Amino acid sequence: MKKYSTMRSKNMHPKKGKRTILEMTQMLKRHGYCTLGEAFNRLDFSSAIQDIRRFNYVVKLLQLIAKSQLTSLSGVAQKNYFNILDKIVQKVLDDHHNPRLIKDLLQDLSSTLCILIRGQGKSELVGNINIWICRLETILTWQEQLQNLQMTKQVDSRPTLSDLPLHMLNNILYRFSDGWDIVTLGQVTPTLYMLSEDRQLWKRLCQYHFPEKQFCRHLILSEKGHIEWKSMYFALKKYHPTKEQYGDTLHFCRHCSILFWKDSGHPCTAADPDSCFTPVSPQHFIDLFKF
DSSP: OOSSEEEOTTOSOHHHHHHHHHHHHHHHHHTTOOSHHHHHHHSOHHHHTTSHHHHHHHHHHHHHHHHHTGGGOOHHHHHHHHHHHHHHHHHHHHHOOOHHHHHHHHHHHHHHHHHHHHTTTTSOOOSOHHHHHHHHHHHHHHHHHHHTOOOOOOOSSSOOGGGSOHHHHHHHHHTOOOHHHHHHHTTTOHHHHHHHTOHHHHHHHHHHHSOGGGTGGGOOBOTTSOBOHHHHHHHHHHHSOOOEEESSOEEEETTTTEEEEGGGOOOOOSSSGGGGEEEEOHHHHHHTTOO
């Protein structure tokens, strides 16, 4: 569960975190990143979604924008946003990679759009209302396509999950950091279902994402007095943020005032470049343009 870069958006001390974000915002403005839309346009997210390490990061960023920042996007930024979203949907329809993640994004986006369209005149929607209605219809079409998505079964002689020994299957499950991924994999075969219900697996997942002091507030016991770790995980997830995990993340160089992908690197001219780099979670990226 520690294979990827992890970040918890609320780890930073409130005052220190706000001060750091303000400093980063001022630096970005000096380099032309004045609004969320401008930053969204200048960073090449269209290419980023083709990289499996960056895919989840971009989807999470789009989801956060869908929830609270749609009205802050300019017309050009809106077009760019929906173009990237279209590419994401088509990619998922083609390769079947993480459809649940995209379904959640589209559900949040359609809910937000319904509220904004109904409140037209009271809200700050930029652009013609008919364009937004067309976009909503497109989203509903995407949702239907994803709902009808059928996973194709491979017909060849290559090994499958069912061919792996139990200890390897168990090792795979222990590498997941998202409870829903464990539940989904458990639906593939009876053996995987048995392994996915292991109490120790869910205990490790709870301990990985949440501090122990939160366990007492959401303690769930079985009739025999055992802790129901699986139920506790989903109960805790409703009220507390989980650790965010991404194969690659955006970073900010305080010396050069530039955003860059960690794995791509950045030719910083500082004496100690690593000390100038700050990881930027999707939520921090949004926060950069709130001040």
